[in-house]
Amino acid sequence: MASVEEDRSAESKGSSFESWGRYPVYNAALKPLHWQDELPGALQSAPGAALAVGLGRSYGDVCLLDGGTLLPTTAMNRLLAFDQATGLLTAESGLSLAQILDFAVPRGWFLPVSPGTKYVTLGGAIANDIHGKNHEAAASFGNHVPAFELVRSDGSRRICSPTENPDLYAATIGGMGLTGVITWAQLRLKPIVSRLIDYEGIQFHGIDEFLAIKKQYAHVEYTVAWLDCVSTGRNFARGVFMLGDHSKQPGELKPSRKPRLAFPIDAPGFLLNKLSISAFNTLFFHKQLKPHVVTRQDYEPFFYPLDAVAHWNRMYGKRGLVQFQFALPWETSQEGTIAMLKEITKSGLASFLAVLKTFGDVPSLGMMSFPLPGFMFALDFPVKPGVTFPLMQRLGDMTREYGGRLYSAKDACMTPAQFQAFYPQWQSFARYKDPAITSSFWERVTGEGRR
Ligand SMILES: Cc1cc2nc3c(=O)[nH]c(=O)nc-3n(C[C@H](O)[C@H](O)[C@H](O)COP(=O)(O)OP(=O)(O)OC[C@H]3O[C@@H](n4cnc5c(N)ncnc54)[C@H](O)[C@@H]3O)c2cc1C
Numbered sequence: 001m002a003s004v005e006e007d008r009s010a011e012s013k014g015s016s017f018e019s020w021g022r023y024p025v026y027n028a029a030l031k032p033l034h035w036q037d038e039l040p041g042a043l044q045s046a047p048g049a050a051l052a053v054g055l056g057r058s059y060g061d062v063c064l065l066d067g068g069t070l071l072p073t074t075a076m077n078r079l080l081a082f083d084q085a086t087g088l089l090t091a092e093s094g095l096s097l098a099q100i101l102d103f104a105v106p107r108g109w110f111l112p113v114s115p116g117t118k119y120v121t122l123g124g125a126i127a128n129d130i131h132g133k134n135h136e137a138a139a140s141f142g143n144h145v146p147a148f149e150l151v152r153s154d155g156s157r158r159i160c161s162p163t164e165n166p167d168l169y170a171a172t173i174g175g176m177g178l179t180g181v182i183t184w185a186q187l188r189l190k191p192i193v194s195r196l197i198d199y200e201g202i203q204f205h206g207i208d209e210f211l212a213i214k215k216q217y218a219h220v221e222y223t224v225a226w227l228d229c230v231s232t233g234r235n236f237a238r239g240v241f242m243l244g245d246h247s248k249q250p251g252e253l254k255p256s257r258k259p260r261l262a263f264p265i266d267a268p269g270f271l272l273n274k275l276s277i278s279a280f281n282t283l284f285f286h287k288q289l290k291p292h293v294v295t296r297q298d299y300e301p302f303f304y305p306l307d308a309v310a311h312w313n314r315m316y317g318k319r320g321l322v323q324f325q326f327a328l329p330w331e332t333s334q335e336g337t338i339a340m341l342k343e344i345t346k347s348g349l350a351s352f353l354a355v356l357k358t359f360g361d362v363p364s365l366g367m368m369s370f371p372l373p374g375f376m377f378a379l380d381f382p383v384k385p386g387v388t389f390p391l392m393q394r395l396g397d398m399t400r401e402y403g404g405r406l407y408s409a410k411d412a413c414m415t416p417a418q419f420q421a422f423y424p425q426w427q428s429f430a431r432y433k434d435p436a437i438t439s440s441f442w443e444r445v446t447g448e449g450r451r
Pocket of ligand 1 (some may be wrong): 053176
């Protein structure tokens with residue numbers, strides 16, 4: 001079911017596999033998986049170590065393995081079963097969320113949790129236990145995965161669910177691909193009657209106003225805010241709060257069109273500077289001319305606005321980008337976010353994409369899952385030697401001081417001390433790690449060497 005647009009297995013003919021941030025760059029042998037029965041052989045025959053990967057939409061090194069063997073799964077992407085009455089879908093792990101939507105939307109079903117891009121595989125979504133704009137209503141992705149199969153390098157094939165191999169189930173959800181290869185999984189979809197979203201966009205100035213809107217619209221399923229992290233003074237922490245619910249008025253359920261625009265080349269470094277980013281932020285703020293807009297829009301621009309331009313990461317040039325993404329508990333959410341925003345504006349290393357949302361209190365099922373109740377904040381920085389990494393280090397330390405954690409799926413900079421403070425359960429998790437599998441991320445943050 002792969003489309004040229006998203007199939008990274010085409011790239012597997014070469015010797016490189018990039019993560020979305022294009023930093024760091026590592027070489028690994030590529031051995032694409034096509035059939036489930038290629039496992040466990042592919043794991044056992046990989047010299048050194050192996051790692052299953054999806055569409056490489058993680059930003060840092062969680063989907064990289066320097067000098068090892070990557071097993072891209074996008075050609076192992078068959079839909080295995082679908083129950084139209086309950087919305088329970090069973091598919092191979094390389095199927096992408098885009099492909100699931102193409103199949104499910106015309107039948108009146110939708111993803112229970114959607115990240116900011118639909119070019120993510122089912123296996124990748126489970127392995128990072130991804131979250132969407134509806135965390136308070138739906139928790140994270142793993143909460144909608146009742147079962148999956150995990151193949152380990154010892155040759156065992158384990159069905160994992162809350163009742164069967166429950167420990168491996170919990171370790172694999174958010175387990176960053178380290179516990180084995182997920183061959184297939186079940187996903188509980190949710191019913192819809194239209195492609196449309198009842199949308200409201202509300203401008204705000206400052207975190208107090210953000211929280212007031214959040215409270216007033218607590219009944220709305222999807223909420224997310226764009227935040228200007230360049231402006232200071234009166235415009236400090238201004239933004240646009242975006243809210244949406246699936247429309248209850250029956251409408252068209254046709255599949256989506258493929259994206260037509262692509263960022264053609266690596267942009268030269270000078271294109272991204274404080275002035276251009278500041279102008280972009282001001283334009284975005286005023287794109288919504290009125291302070292409060294109420295409308296209906298298609299789900300594509302609501303959920304996946306960035307997918308409209310394929311390869312937009314090239315805009316950051318050859319050096320790439322890093323993302324800083326934290327979750328802070330409610331007690332420190334407001335104070336910590338303001339302190340870090342000030343640190344970011346002070347650094348002058350402005351970012352286009354600053355996203356602020358909230359996580360609810362339904363616990364994730366994964367042992368290493370990222371969400372915790374409170375604020376979630378994410379922003380991208382261009383890689384500028386000597387500037388970006390010291391800032392990331394300071395922001396990581398501040399996240400630790402405020403009792404929060406960083407998201408491994410987006411990380412390229414966490415120090416071992418930071419990771420081990422954010423995820424104190426990491427050593428218990430390590431007991432479930434497959435000895436033939438590792439990642440550059442895991443080696444970086446734990447110092448663990450190869451077998
Ligand atoms: C524009 C953009 C917006 C995003 N928005 C969000 C968001 O809103 N919320 C969010 O949570 N994330 C978001 N992400 C991150 C993305 O959802 C995750 O990084 C996701 O895990 C990527 O999936 P992938 O298929 O590309 O997997 P990869 O990035 O290739 O791999 C991710 C992890 O999954 C493991 N893995 C992949 N397949 C398997 C398998 N079959 N078995 C075992 N392990 C496997 C890999 O080893 C790796 O550890 C966003 C990314 C981008 C580029």
